[in-house]
Amino acid sequence: MMKLTTAGESHGKALVAILEGLPAHLHLDIERLQEDLAIRQSGYGRGGRQKIEKDRVEILTGVRNGETLGSPVTLCIYNKDYANWESCMSDGACDEQAMAAKALTKVRPGHADLTGMKKFAQDDARNVLERASARETAIRVAAGGVYKQYLSALGVEITGYVREICGVADEKEYAFDAVRTGKDPETGMVDRALSAQAKEKITVLKQAGDTAGGVVEVRVRGLKSGFGNVMTYGEKLDARLAQGLMSIQAVKGVEIGMGFGVAKTSGKDVHDEIFYSKEKGYYRKSNNAGGLEGGMSNGEELVLRAAMKPIPTLMRGLQTVDTATGEAAKAASERSDVCAIVAMETIAEAVVAQVLAFAVSERLGGDTMEQVTARYQELEA
Ligand code: EPS
Numbered sequence: 001m002m003k004l005t006t007a008g009e010s011h012g013k014a015l016v017a018i019l020e021g022l023p024a025h026l027h028l029d030i031e032r033l034q035e036d037l038a039i040r041q042s043g044y045g046r047g048g049r050q051k052i053e054k055d056r057v058e059i060l061t062g063v064r065n066g067e068t069l070g071s072p073v074t075l076c077i078y079n080k081d082y083a084n085w086e087s088c089m090s091d092g093a094c095d096e097q098a099m100a101a102k103a104l105t106k107v108r109p110g111h112a113d114l115t116g117m118k119k120f121a122q123d124d125a126r127n128v129l130e131r132a133s134a135r136e137t138a139i140r141v142a143a144g145g146v147y148k149q150y151l152s153a154l155g156v157e158i159t160g161y162v163r164e165i166c167g168v169a170d171e172k173e174y175a176f177d178a179v180r181t182g183k184d185p186e187t188g189m190v191d192r193a194l195s196a197q198a199k200e201k202i203t204v205l206k207q208a209g210d211t212a213g214g215v216v217e218v219r220v221r222g223l224k225s226g227f228g229n230v231m232t233y234g235e236k237l238d239a240r241l242a243q244g245l246m247s248i249q250a251v252k253g254v255e256i257g258m259g260f261g262v263a264k265t266s267g268k269d270v271h272d273e274i275f276y277s278k279e280k281g282y283y284r285k286s287n288n289a290g291g292l293e294g295g296m297s298n299g300e301e302l303v304l305r306a307a308m309k310p311i312p313t314l315m316r317g318l319q320t321v322d323t324a325t326g327e328a329a330k331a332a333s334e335r336s337d338v339c340a341i342v343a344m345e346t347i348a349e350a351v352v353a354q355v356l357a358f359a360v361s362e363r364l365g366g367d368t369m370e371q372v373t374a375r376y377q378e379l380e381a
Pocket residue numbers: 010047048049050053129132133134135138313335336337
């Protein structure tokens with residue numbers, strides 16, 4: 001059975017992930033993992049932290065001579081910023097003054113600060129925010145890169161793009177390859193005019209000490225039908241994909257296919273009619289279901305969207321309360337990303353890869369990659 005555990009604090013020593021249940025003989029191209037990590041750090045509107053970190057993943061266990069052994073794979077990304085934080089983030093005795101200097105009590109609306117402090121009985125939100133931080137997504141992207149390579153060995157490909165940044169929205173539909181090759185790397189958007197508008201918007205927001213969210217779309221090609229399970233609610237693939245996407249920091253909405261649009265029109269314009277030909281087998285001419293029916297993949301492309309809220313650390317500081325004094329205050333901010341939607345798109349791809357790899361592994365099992373690929377090939381499309 002596949003399992004993924006991530007650990008690590010934003011300014012701690014490192015982020016790690018343990019991936020259980022990968023079969024033996026999965027060839028791993030570590031440079032492809034590094035490429036996804038670089039994309040996750042890129043994009044117009046990122047803040048000062050990304051100038052410090054140059055994320056590189058190391059494989060600590062489970063891989064020999066470029067191939068998995070079937071044992072747990074451990075991934076590790078060292079936090080370069082730890083060197084600047086050791087005195088207050090060390091696992092041993094910390095420097096009291098350094099801890100006080102980095103304490104956060106002017107809790108940020110929209111962040112986990114206040115609720116986490118109450119839940120874990122902490123006087124300093126740092127003991128919560130260090131884990132709540134979206135820095136954790138670096139290791140999820142590294143792990144997702146491994147799952148992408150597992151899926152790619154079966155012919156399942158994943159891509160994605162940015163559809164909207166703070167109200168600048170692209171409503172057009174694109175073919176899979178147009179998405180894969182046609183993006184502006186600074187915004188993740190395909191349409192260059194909208195991309196330019198979005199950059200202007202981010203520049204204005206930065207000047208105002210404000211932040212932006214957006215919408216990303218992930219697409220999956222080559223997934224055969226029947227993954228997920230109509231018979232058991234917990235195994236429904238759409239439900240698991242929604243859970244995975246919603247688990248990404250700052251995601252507040254998930255859509256599949258036509259998404260919330262299904263409520264705006266009637267059945268004849270929503271359901272994808274079914275056709276059959278000898279050459280193609282069963283097929284549909286539309287894909288409003290986003291490749292998922294009855295909680296199972298139906299052989300069409302998967303189309304998934306996630307909406308990211310604006311980052312809750314605003315340089316202008318929102319109204320809040322200082323929990324140390326009970327007085328009204330401006331929320332804490334030292335540095336912040338203005339927009340991290342390009343990162344979100346890479347993270348969403350990684351999470352989708354994880355969910356799909358788990359679903360494939362549950363259905364097909366396999367001690368070796370050869371077994372998995374042979375079993376996949378036998379399935380109906
Ligand atoms: C984050 C706050 C910022 C971001 C961080 C997420 O970090 P810092 O407080 O060190 O400036 O840069 O994201 C990353 C470090 C990253 O690699 O994505 C937060 O509070 O969520």
